[in-house]
Amino acid sequence: MGGFLDDYAVVGGIVVAAILLASAMLGANSLMRPKVAAREKELTYESGVDPVGEGWAQSTIRYYVYAFLYVIFAVDAVFLFPWAVVLEKLGSAAAVEMGIFIAIVVVGLVYAWRKGVLTWTR
Amino acid sequence: MSELLEVILRCVLVIGAFMTLPLLIGQMEHKQMAHMQSRVGPMYAGRFHGWAQLIADGVKFLQKESVTPAAADKPVFALAPAVALVPYVIAMVAIPLGPLFGSDVLIGTDLDAGLFFVLAAMSIGVIGSLMAGVASGNKYSYVGGLRVAAQLMSYELPMVLAAASVAMMAGTLSLVGIADAWEPWWLIVQLPGLVVFFVAGLAEIQRPPFDAPLADAELVMGPFTEYGGMRFAMFLLSEYAGIVVLAALTAVLYLGGWAGPWSDQLGAAWMLLKIAAVGFVVIWARVAYPRLREDQLNALAWKVLVPLALVQLTISTLVVVS
Numbered sequence: 001m002g003g004f005l006d007d008y009a010v011v012g013g014i015v016v017a018a019i020l021l022a023s024a025m026l027g028a029n030s031l032m033r034p035k036v037a038a039r040e041k042e043l044t045y046e047s048g049v050d051p052v053g054e055g056w057a058q059s060t061i062r063y064y065v066y067a068f069l070y071v072i073f074a075v076d077a078v079f080l081f082p083w084a085v086v087l088e089k090l091g092s093a094a095a096v097e098m099g100i101f102i103a104i105v106v107v108g109l110v111y112a113w114r115k116g117v118l119t120w121t122r
Numbered sequence: 123m124s125e126l127l128e129v130i131l132r133c134v135l136v137i138g139a140f141m142t143l144p145l146l147i148g149q150m151e152h153k154q155m156a157h158m159q160s161r162v163g164p165m166y167a168g169r170f171h172g173w174a175q176l177i178a179d180g181v182k183f184l185q186k187e188s189v190t191p192a193a194a195d196k197p198v199f200a201l202a203p204a205v206a207l208v209p210y211v212i213a214m215v216a217i218p219l220g221p222l223f224g225s226d227v228l229i230g231t232d233l234d235a236g237l238f239f240v241l242a243a244m245s246i247g248v249i250g251s252l253m254a255g256v257a258s259g260n261k262y263s264y265v266g267g268l269r270v271a272a273q274l275m276s277y278e279l280p281m282v283l284a285a286a287s288v289a290m291m292a293g294t295l296s297l298v299g300i301a302d303a304w305e306p307w308w309l310i311v312q313l314p315g316l317v318v319f320f321v322a323g324l325a326e327i328q329r330p331p332f333d334a335p336l337a338d339a340e341l342v343m344g345p346f347t348e349y350g351g352m353r354f355a356m357f358l359l360s361e362y363a364g365i366v367v368l369a370a371l372t373a374v375l376y377l378g379g380w381a382g383p384w385s386d387q388l389g390a391a392w393m394l395l396k397i398a399a400v401g402f403v404v405i406w407a408r409v410a411y412p413r414l415r416e417d418q419l420n421a422l423a424w425k426v427l428v429p430l431a432l433v434q435l436t437i438s439t440l441v442v443v444s
Contacts, residue, residue, distance in 0.1 A: 009125070010132050010231035011215060011239075017133040018211035021140075022204040022356070029352035033187050042192040044260050045347055054193065054259070063272035066420060070275035073428075077282045081238055084290035092443045099439070106432065109424070118424050120417030 065117045069109065076105050132215075132231065140211050143397070144362035145176045147369075150398070151362075151405045152176075158409045179355070186351030193259030194348065202257060203349070203356035206250025210363035213243035217370045218298045220380025220389030227298050227380075228390050236297035237289055237375075241282060244326065244367060247360060248274045251328070251335065254357070255345035266344025269335040269416060273325055276423035277332075281322035283431035284315040287438035288375045301379030309376070311441055315434040316376040318427050320400075323372065325423070327364035329404060331411040334419050369400035 044051040083098055112118060152175060156163025168174025190196055216236040218229040233239050248270060255267015289295050291312070292303035309316075325332035336344040343349075346357050373379060373396035380389030414422065 006125070007231050007233055009129050011212070011233070013129045013133040014136055014212055014215040015208075017137055018208040019204075021137060021211060022207050025207075025352055025356060026204070029184055029186075029188065032185050033351065034185075035187060039192075041189050044191050044193045044258075045342070046261070047342065051193075063268055063275075063420075066272050066275045066424075069424065070279060073279045077279065077286065080283070080286045081235075081289060081295060084286045085293060085295055087290055087439070087442050088293050095439045095443045099436075102432065102435070109428065113425070118421055120421075 062120075065112070069112060069117075072105055072108050076102065136215050137211065140214055140363060143366045144359055147365050147401050148176050148358075148362045149173065150401060151408075154402065154405050155409055158406070183352050183355035188351045188353060189348075191259060191348050195257040195259065198253050198257035199348070200353070202250050202254040203353040203360075204250075205253055206247050206360040207356045207363070209243045209246040209250075210360050210367055213240045213247075213367050214363070216240050216243075216297060217367065218301060218374065218379065218393070220301070220393040221386055222390040223387055229298060232296060232298045235295045237285055237295045237300065240297070240367065240371060241285060244364070245274065245278055247364065248326065248328075250357070250360065251345045254349065255335075258345065258348040260348050262341045262343075262347045263345050266335045266337075266341045266347070270328070270345060272416075272420060273328065273332070273335060273423075276420050277322040277325040277427070280318045280423060280427035280431040281326060283428070283435055284319040284322070285371075285375060287315050287431075287435045288312060290435075290438045290442055293442075297374050297379075301374050301381070304378040304381060306378070306381075308378075311437060312376055312434070314430050314437070316372070318431045318434065319375065320368075320372055320403075322423070322427055323368040324404065324407060325419070327361065327368055329361075329365070330408040331413050332419060333413060334416045337413060339413075365401055365404050366397065369397040369404065372400045373397055 046052065079101070080098070083094065087094055087098075153163045153171070164172030164175035166172060167178040190199055215231055216229070216233050216239050218227050218232070221227050251270045252267050252274075255263045255265075255270055258264070288300060288308075291308060292300040294300060294303065321332075328335055335341070336346070341347070346354060349357060370393075373393060377396050377400075379396075380393045382388070382392035385392060
């Protein structure tokens, strides 16, 4: 095995081990727990009152703008890590290039900010 | 064959660390919070200052009935705690503890992209809370789940930007490499990054004062409202594991990892001490500050932390290039 695979063999091992751990916890629990059937227990919890309507409902999701903003920057972050590692070798030209790239992305954030997207109540 | 044995041994040690460190942090939370609030905290389990409280809790959780609400999406509901727990175990494999008595650095495995790996694994853990929130079929859980999603997306960014600026200074993504490259003057140059990373990390693992998704006063327990018994315990364990991973990352990136006097001999002890110190601050923040309102929470991320992280990125770039 090469060095790369050696490093990641442990990662593969720990993924298996972690799944085994989670199954062991749930498995031990299912062996030891009582099971007493009662319909009331399966009711949705709404602070002790009988549930009103369903929990599955449509609602306005105002958070979607954060998802948009995040996608813009997440792409940037993906480029940022490899760039960060080699910056010292590439020198100031690479720094300026990344500066321009980030500046363009920041313009997007400033635009969203000015449009009032980041303010909850308008 | 010996390679396979080594992989198994390393996995067993990481699982061992995963089963002990979060419990120590949990016990610390019980006692520290109690004393900060003029209480004594657990005193009976194990006789000496309640040291066995969490073990007793575990035994109780093991024997509790598992109730799945009739309205829930059952497979997703049942799987969510495992999705929350497993990524933190995986994240711990790449976290270095440092040398001990002249040995090599103690670590599950030293990955070239260790920093990236740990951050990626951490953000998968949040999907567990999101699954729990949506699958419970409960209004509190649903609102909590939405808040989890918004919070993850808002705070992932400043955290990643701050971490990238450390990687830039060190010129590597390997956590061992970063800790080796660390020098004391980074404490000053990276101070804004440290603040951004720590605050964003707190929000990422939904610790108070950034626990609006759980917010017991308004949402009962957020995504975890319908959970009980072992499944709830798994969420709890993943929260404590999150503190350990965040504290360890903060220590490696900003506090020099195992740097300290006699670090060849006592490096791992220094690292554990720094993890404990950062963990102490995490719990302190819970006691000291009231919960942020949901809109304040997202505003803080986008209006304060992201610009601050970009400033830090610029500072680091200037330092590296000049």
